[in-house]
Amino acid sequence: MQTSERLPTPDAAASPATLRGPRPGDIGFVVQSHAALYAADYGFDASFEALVAEIAGKFLASNDEARERCWIAEIDGEPVGSVFLVRASDAVAKLRLLLVTPQGRGQGLGQRLVDEAIGFARSCGYRTITLWTQSNLTAARQIYQRAGFGLIESKPHRSFGQDLIGETWELRL
Template sequence: MSPHSKAEQETRIDTIRRFNRFYTRKIGVLEQHLLESPFTLTEARVLFELAHRGGALAKEIGAELGLDPGYLSRIVQDFTEQGLITRKLVPSDRRQFELALTAKGKQAFSRLERASRQEVGNMIEALPGDGGQRLVAAMTTIERLLGDADERPEVTLRTHRPGDMGWIVQQHGLLYAREYNWDISFEGLCAEIVAQFLKDFDPARERCWIAEIDGRQVGSVFLVKHSDDVAKIRLLLTDPAGRGLGIGKRLVDECIAFARSCGYRKITLWTQSILLAARGIYQSAGFVHVATEPHRSFGHDLIGETWELAL
């Protein structure tokens, strides 16, 4: 790891730890009781699990919340003494207990649930403008990134709308500078391509697609008219937040399907030999590498490649 990347990693660690401290204060985790109730956060989570499961084995609750068996046992004992839960031995395994909320326990949870929803609602209402929407989007992203890797997020494709073009130019400039050390002239080229697309846009024969996850742009591509018979793919991009989900392939497949529906006979594109992921997508879609051109661009000596697909 280079000194620069190590410094970036340390900054990220500090930022995440600072956020954790902020959020635990915000939701009252450091307070003795949650939402002025008689319950700690952990006790409230146990009530939540029992309320939404309709009952469960003690070991299931412990596994779900990652609780020490001894700590959970004390909570179960306290809840039993308070009349909040019932505890029954499982006939097939008399070492296990099945837990369920009593009527008193359900009332206690309902009060806690109402207080929680009210507090969150008040917090959202106090945010200016679209703050609530932005907050939910940010939390959804955190949950997706830190959640179960097997749960693939839903990716949607749509056509462009106001604001997308600025994002496309900005992300191309940022990512290619970060990942390939290309200079700002590449961002300038992207801006020219975008401006030309908007100026000459023919909706009958041209398209821009934006890929989104949870309302956030994570990918883009253009299909533009190169001639009456030939279409051209431009500015294919997958943001790091969307990589590994097949977004690039979906965007290229969308271009191919649209080009066929428009009556184009061929699709062409220009890429660089170092863009291995993009080249792999084109090759798997049936594109053929037809020409190579060394050139000096974006602050580097590059090898440009032309690829074509007969429709």
């Protein structure tokens, strides 16, 4: 689970963001936005895009609407962010694919997306939410910490054309 981190470019005239379920074309936005932002910001290669496409495609093909969700954040009808909550087991959910584009940054949208997913997980009866991110994604890590997640494992790995430190985080509900 990752989010890209350029400095916010708030626009005082921008409309507030709204959260909604996915519509046709939104999963393409999720894949394209992750691939482009992570390539530009972190030098991630096409294997990252493949992972995002796999996660998003699996959600489209077989999500359980009663226990799994995708939220799309939009401003003035344009998508600017996403997050997924998917089932890992009856008791455990996974937070996946958190992203806020530069156009959506600076208004707490990442936190809103995570909080929405946590509320949904609680309503479904999950007892734990886990996520996987990278140590260099400091903005995302701050969001997870503020939401009450704790770091439970760090492990160096080579992925997406980079040497990274993968982190597993967990929130007990």
